Amino acid sequence: MKARISPRLSRWSAKADLAQSLSGGLLALFLWVHLLLVSSILFGPEAMRFVARNMELAFLDPAGQGYPVVVSLMGLVVLVLVALHAAAALRKFPQNLRQWRALNRQMGQIPNPETRLWRWQVITGFVLFLxxxxxxxxxxxxxxxxxxxxxxxxxxxxxxxxxxxxxxxxVELHAVVGVYRLVMKWCSVTPERRAWLVRLRSLLSLLFIGIGLASLLAFVRYAQLAN
Ligand code: HEM
Incomplete structure (x- = not known):
């Protein structure tokens, strides 16, 4: 016999799904803009100083000091978005060992790249949570x-x-895979387009991780020169 889901529960589930997609899309957008801003260090310390001062709205301050509290407020908004996204996503995670085993069993029986990708999202999501x-x-x-x-x-x-x-x-793997899954979920994608999207997904992951690593190395070099 099929289990009946009450209309109220399914409306709530649809809203939570939409909230998860919207917050995820916004966070991915934030992350890639953030990556570009942080990578300003690749153009030298002056470039990053310029970006940091503008983020603090120094151009509005007659004393030129800026308002670091603006960055704190942005951080709080991002924190709320992250909490919303995590809460909406958590409802779909396996809740106990029995459910994990059932998922693993199912994946062994019907290997499916999309389900495997979803499992990666759970793992990278958990690392982010920590x-x-x-x-x-x-x-x-x-x-x-x-x-x-x-x-x-x-x-x-x-x-x-x-x-x-x-x-x-x-975060880069989670964001790129997340946006790929958003496109697959909300747009109608032909098999040829899907193959193209899979290639784009790998390319963007490598590109973003490469820019992030290069920025971290530039910070390390700058710190060593200063010491
Ligand atoms: C308003 C909120 C945020 C601000 C102001 C901010 C700022 C920064 C800054 C200045 C750095 C350079 C290292 C440092 O100074 O410690 C950095 C690095 C980093 N941030 Fe954020 N961040 C924010 C939110 C986020 C979020 C939400 C994520 C992930 C979803 C994230 C992921 C990273 C990563 C992965 C790095 C490593 C460096 C790299 O990209 O190469 N940040 N962030």
Whole structure:
């Protein structure tokens, strides 16, 4: 006998699905703009100083100091979006060992690349759940330290590189795969277009991870030159 789902529950589920897609799309967009802003260090310390000062709206401050609190507020908005996205996603995760075993059994019987991709999303999502709050907490609490000197000291002297390396890998894979799944879910995609999207997904993952790694290396070099 088929289980009946109440109309209220299915309306709620559809809204949660939409919230997950919207918050995920916004976060991916934020992440890629953020990656470009942070990568300004590749053009030298002055370029990153310029970006950091503009993020703090220094051009509105007659004293030219800027308002680091603006960055804290942005961080809080991002934190709310992350919490919303995680809450909407958590409802679909296997809730206990029995459900995990059932999923693994099913994947063994019917190997499906899309299901495998979803399992990767669960794993990278969990890594983000552990690592991202630490980064956001630092950005919200010490926005005035963002800049070539402060960021380089945090990454190298305070050894935050060990947080950023796994965070970078997990977040870029999660975002690219997430956007690919959004396109597959909300757009009608032909098999040829899907093959093209899969290639684009790999290319973008490599590109974003490459830019992130190059930026981290530039910060490390800058910190070592300053010491
Ligand atoms: C308003 C919120 C945020 C601000 C102001 C911010 C700012 C920064 C800055 C300045 C760095 C350079 C290192 C440092 O100074 O510690 C950095 C690195 C990084 N951030 Fe954020 N971030 C924010 C949110 C996020 C979010 C939501 C994610 C992931 C979804 C993220 C992922 C990363 C990663 C992976 C790095 C490693 C460096 C790289 O990209 O090469 N950040 N962030």
């Amino acid at each position: 690592l991202l709050p630490a980064h956001l907490w630092m950005m919200i609490n010490q926005p005035e330290t963002i800049g070539p000197e402060g960021s380089a000291a945090r990454i190298w002297d305070q050894r935050m590189i060990w947080l950023y390396l796994p965070l970078l890998l997990a």
